[in-house]
C-alpha cells in the first residue's frame with residue numbers, strides 16, 4: 034500500500050449522495066465551517082437533471098493557497114450512495130481515504146488495497162437514536178459531518194455557531210442538530226485513529242464572501258435599477274430570477290406593501306424577451322434570465338432590439354446541450370450565438386464575469402450599458418459560476434453613483450427646441466437620442482420599426498438610407514469598445530513569446546495554472562477578456578506575442594473565432610485549449626494542455642518572421 | 645412609401661373637449677389597398693380617441709406584422725408607436741404596460757398575427773389581464789403575404805384561387821371569453837356606428853379589452869364563397885345590442901321599456917349604456933355569453949356587439965401589486981438599496 038496521503042489545508046473531499054436525501058445542508062455546513070476557520074475552499078455541486086433519487090456529488094477543494102478552480106482528483110470520498118459506490122471508490126487518488134457507512138458489512142472486493150478505509154456505522158447510530166424515518170435520514174448527514182469534523186480537525190464551536198445561525202429562532206431544532214453532530218464526533222474520536230488530512234486555522238479568507246453567481250447577478254440587477262423581470266424557468270438560470278425576486282422583495286417593497294418592481298413568469302422565452310423589449314422601449318430597465326435553449330428562441334427579438342435600438346439585458350447562464358442533454362453541466366458554448374444573435378448584420382454587447390463578485394458588478398453595469406447603447410447586453414455566466422457558491426471579494430457599491438440612462442430627450446429639451454431625430458447621430462459616436470412614449474404633447478413622438486426608416490424615423494426603403502443607418506450602428510459599436518469593461522492583463526515574470534487569453538469561469542483555474550506553468554518553465558503573459566466588442570488592447574496583446582493560447586470551455590473555440598474575425602488575426606497564431614466534457618475546467622488540464630502545446634509549437638520569433 | 649399629410653387646418657373643424665380637431669389624431673397617409681377594411685378601422689380609432697378627448701401623446705400603439713399591423717402608422721401620429729415582430733405584439737405591449745401604467749395602450753393585430761403565429765401570446769395576454777385595447781383586424785387571410793388562409797378562416801370558406809379551407813376556424817372571441825378577458829366585443833369594419841362606441845368602451849375599460857373586428861381584404865378575400873367578404877358579413881351580421889359610451893353623468897334621452905336597457909359603470913367612471921337588440925342577451929354574464937355565441941354560430945350568424953363586460957375588472961398591475969408611480973419614473977433612491985445594505989448582506993455571506 035502506498036503511503037496514506039498527508040496534507041494540511043490542501044486536499045479535495047468529495048461527497049457522493051442521493052439527490053433529495055437532505056445531504057446538501059450538511060455538506061454546506063462542512064464547507065462553511067472550513068471557511069470560518071479562515072481556510073479558502075472551492076465547492077462544486079455535480080448534480081443530475083432530476084429532483085429526487087439520482088446521484089449527486091458535492092466536491093470541496095480545501096486550498097490554503099487560495100486556488101478556487103477545480104483541482105481534479107479526490108483525496109477523500111464520502112461515499113453515501115450505494116448506487117455509485119464502484120465509480121466513487123475508483124475515483125479516489127492512490128493513498129486517499131474512503132469514508133463510508135459500515136453498518137452493513139461489505140465484501141472485501143468492494144474496496145481497494147491502496148486506500149485507507151474509514152467505516153462509521155452511521156445507520157446503526159442514527160437508528161438507535163431516532164425513530165422517525167425523515168429524522169433518521171436527515172440526522173445521518175449531520176452525524177457524518179460530526180465524524181468528519183473529528184477526523185479532519187474542524188473546530189466544533191464553529192459548527193455549533195453555524196447551526197445556531199441556521200436555526201435562529203428555532204432553538205430546539207438547533208439543539209437536536211448539535212446533538213447529532215456531537216454523536217458523530219464523539220464516536221469518531223473514540224473509535225477512529227487519526228488520518229493524514231488535516232485542517233489548521235488560517236487567515237487566508239479575509240473579508241471575502243461565499244455566494245453563488247446567480248444570486249449575485251440577481252442582486253446586481255436590483256442595484257442596477259432593473260424594474261421589470263420576465264423569465265421562463267430553465268436550469269441553470271432559474272435561481273437568478275429567484276435571486277432578483279428575493280432581493281427585490283427585501284429592498285424594493287414600499288411601506289404600503291406595493292412593489293417598485295414587476296416580475297412576470299412568462300409562457301416561454303419569446304414572451305420573456307418581448308416583455309423585456311416592450312419595457313425597455315418604454316423606458317424601464319428590464320431583463321430576462323435564461324440558458325442556451327432560451328437564447329435560441331429569442332433570436333428574432335434580439336435582432337429587433339439591435340435595429341430598433343431598444344435596451345435589453347439578457348443573463349445567459351450557459352449549460353451544455355439542447356433538449357434533455359446535459360442541462361446540469363457547465364459550458365461556455367453560447368459565445369457566438371450571443372455575439373452574433375439574430376438574422377441580418379448584427380453584433381451584440383457581451384459581458385463575461387469571472388466570479389460572483391463580477392456577476393454582481395456586471396449585473397448592475399449591464400443596465401447602464403444597455404441604456405447608453407440602446408441595445409441588448411448579454412451577461413454570460415455559466416453553470417459553474419451561476420449555481421456554485423464561490424469565495425469572492427465582498428460586494429461594493431459607490432453611493433455617489435447614479436444610473437446612466439443614456440441619451441434620453443426630455444420634454445424640457447424638446448420644448449427648448451432641440452432637434453430630435455430618433456436615428457440622428459448628433460455627437461459622432463453613433464448613439465442617437467430617444468424619447469420615452471408620452472414625453473410631450475406635440476413633439477418627440479416617433480414610430481419604431483426594425484429598419485426601413487431614415488434618421489428622423491420616417492419610413493424609407495431607399496438603399497442609401499439603409500446603408501447610412503447600418504454604418505452608424507457600426508460606429509456605435511466602435512464607441513462601445515471603450516465603455517464596456519476593459520480586459521485585465523497579467524504579465525509573466527519575464528518577457529515571453531507566449532500569451533494566453535481566457536474569460537469567465539475559467540479564470541480561477543487559469544490563475545493557478547499560470548503559477549504551475551511558470552514552475553514548469555513556461556512563461557505566459559495572460560489577458561482576461563471581460564467584454565465584447567473587444568478593446569483595442571486585446572488586438573495589441575495578440576500582435577505582441579508569437580503564440581497566443583485561448584482557453585475555453587467549448588468544443589469549437591468560439592471566442593477564438595470571434596477574436597480572429599473581429600481583430601483580423603492569423604488563425605495559426607491562436608492556439609485553442611478546449612475543455613468541454615461538461616465539468617468545470619481544471620488547472621491540471623490547462624497546465625497539461627499548454628505544457629504539451631508550448632513544447633511542440635515551433636516559436637518563430639517576431640523579428641525573424643519579418644522578411 | 646407613406647407621406648405626412650399637410651398640416652393645414654380648417655378653422656371650422658369641430659373640436660373635442662381638449663380643443664383638438666380630428667386632424668390632430670390622424671397619421672401618415674395609408675399605403676393599404678383602396679377599400680381595405682383596415683383603413684375604416686383606423687378611421688374609427690381616430691374618431692374614438694378624438695371623441696373621448698384623450699391627449700394623443702397619452703396613447704402608446706403597438707402592433708405585430710401584417711397589413712393590419714402597419715396601420716398604427718396611419719393614425720395618432722403624436723403617439724409613440726412600435727411595429728414589433730410577427731405575432732409578438734402581446735408580449736411587447738405587456739412589457740410597455742409594466743414600464744408605465746399611466747399611458748393608454750392600444751394593440752393592433754391581424755388574424756394571422758394573433759390566431760396563427762401569435763396564438764400563444766394572445767392567450768397568455770388575455771389570462772394576465774393586461775390593461776389594454778386589443779383590436780384584431782380579422783380578414784381571414786394573410787393579406788401582406790398575398791392571400792393564404794389564416795387560422796380564423798372558416799372551414800369550407802373558399803380562397804380567391806378556388807381552394808377550400810379544410811381546417812376548423814379559431815374564434816378569438818370565444819377564446820378570449822374562456823381565458824378571462826374582461827371586455828369582449830365583435831364588430832365589422834363597415835359598421836362605424838357600432839365600432840366607434842365599442843372602441844371607446846374598450847379604451848375606457850381598466851383591464852384587457854378584445855375587439856375582434858371583421859375587416860374584409862379586398863385584394864384576397866372579398867369574393868363569392870368567402871365568409872369574410874363585405875357581402876357575406878352584411879348578410880349574416882346579428883348585433884345583440886347597441887352601445888353608447890357616456891363620459892360623466894348625462895340623462896337618458898329616450899325612454900325604454902323595462903329590461904330593454906342596461907347601464908354598466910366602469911372603474912374610470914365611464915358608463916356603458918347598452919340597448920338590447922336581442923331579448924335573451926345579457927352582456928354581463930360570461931357563461932351565458934359563451935353559450936349564446938356557440939348556439940348562434942351553429943346557426944350561421946356572426947354575432948356582433950359588446951358581448952361581455954366585467955366592470956369590476958382588475959389588471960396585471962393589481963395582481964402584481966406594483967407601485968402607483970410608473971416604474972420607468974422611479975429614481976435611484978427608490979431603486980438602489982445602497983452600500984450600507986450591501987455591507988449587511990456581505991456580513992451574512994461569510
Ligand SMILES: Cc1ncc(C[n+]2csc(CCOP(=O)(O)OP(=O)(O)O)c2C)c(N)n1
Nearest residue numbers: 710711712730754755756757785786787788
Ligand atoms: C417570423 C415571421 N414569419 C413570417 C413573416 C411573414 N409575414 C408577414 S405578415 C404575415 C401574415 C399577416 O397576416 P395577418 O396578421 O392576418 O395580417 P393582414 O396582412 O391580413 O392584415 C406573414 C406570414 C414574418 N414577417 N415574420
Ligand code: SF4
Nearest residue numbers: 677680711787861862
Ligand atoms: S392586401 Fe388585403 S389586407 Fe392588405 S391592404 Fe390590401 S386589402 Fe388590405
Ligand SMILES: [Mg+2]
Nearest residue numbers: 754755783785
Ligand atoms: Mg389577416
